[in-house]
Amino acid sequence: MTKKKISAAPSVRRLPSYLHVIKQIEKEGSEYISGTVIAGELNLEPIQVRKDLAITGITGKPKKGYPAKALITSIERFLGWDEVQEAVLVGVGNLGSALMGYPELRSHGLKVVAAFDVNPEKIGSFVHGVQVYPVDNMDSTIKSLAVKLALLTVPNAEAQKSADILVRAGITAVWNFTKVKLKVPDEVIVEKEDISSGYAILRVMQQARKNEKSE
Amino acid sequence: MTKKKISAAPSVRRLPSYLHVIKQIEKEGSEYISGTVIAGELNLEPIQVRKDLAITGITGKPKKGYPAKALITSIERFLGWDEVQEAVLVGVGNLGSALMGYPELRSHGLKVVAAFDVNPEKIGSFVHGVQVYPVDNMDSTIKSLAVKLALLTVPNAEAQKSADILVRAGITAVWNFTKVKLKVPDEVIVEKEDISSGYAILRVMQQARKNEKSE
DNA sequence: TAGATTGTTAATCGATTAACAATC
């Protein structure tokens, strides 16, 4: 009956951008960083930054702000980015390859330990240092690796089929880069990444601007 | 003084997933599609789907639902996906290359007509059919192409510098795939795509599940 | 000390959900 309280999703989504800014400022030698400064950098309200940071458990000092090093640690720990999370990737296409070569993710603790594809030419090869295995044995390979997270970058038509195998192999969290709304058991977490949404917003804003002007 | 009323951003973000589902169902031969069915497919509330679809201007028929073909047209027109939007891409790395090879975007009307990079080995080559030009002449090249939209996929350290050139070249909308909060004039639209946010949510949900279990 | 900043409690805002008459 466990009510899923994905506590403050919008706040969690903003934390990575705070972390980026804070690291920049810390690198420049600041010992303390105020919510006001972070907000200014990101065009947000200071109160929103303070509220967001509070969920990570950090406490600041009036007048000075937050201790930079402790703040970085606090955010990273809250996000689970302080520990290595092993993952597999299914679908070594353009996007899949790009993700494996994306240093950002590695620095957030995400380590892809195996990739899967159906293409015989790719199987056995290494992409950005990750070996590509055949999808055929995916179930047993994942089980033997005991990995719990999967990145799904297959064509839409294959998405559900792949997800079914992943669930059977014991995967409990899927980072889904396809357009398909996956049907999985309740206990499996799915985070859907949809870059089309970004393009939708962009175009609607563009048109709104155009209309503004002509009015 | 133009108040930016990015009318119903959450609704706009959901439209692409509706479109995907609707196209699937239409392909199977349905003439009408109800909000209830779409909602069921995406695990949403029917009332939310109806409200969202209403912003595109479509009207349905009680008892039957929405006419499938007209609904697709209505969403695509609202999103501006019915017309070709030319764009340039700056930074032909892993992600940049992947985006140019991403058929989804092309089918949404996005057409990358030129790419830019600093790497002499890439300059002059074609990536997924798009020619790579030197960043040096970016300003004049963009001006001569009269393109208004840019995809920014350079390393974080280069992001602001590239954005400055883009703005000078007449770009009015930037799809920003870097972690940098760009400083641009008010009249320039920036949509920031941050996949780290997705990973943040995923990890926080994972940890929440783990805690649930152990309690 | 004076002033900037935190963190808490309250008010506002916007998005989601509910209720329900209209209707094919």
Add this chain to the structure above:
DNA sequence: TAGATTGTTAATCGATTAACAATC
């Protein structure tokens, strides 16, 4: 006709913002 579904108006919910005492 009866029932499913739309679209409108109202109620609820959650997130953002405001106000302000505490404090270094």
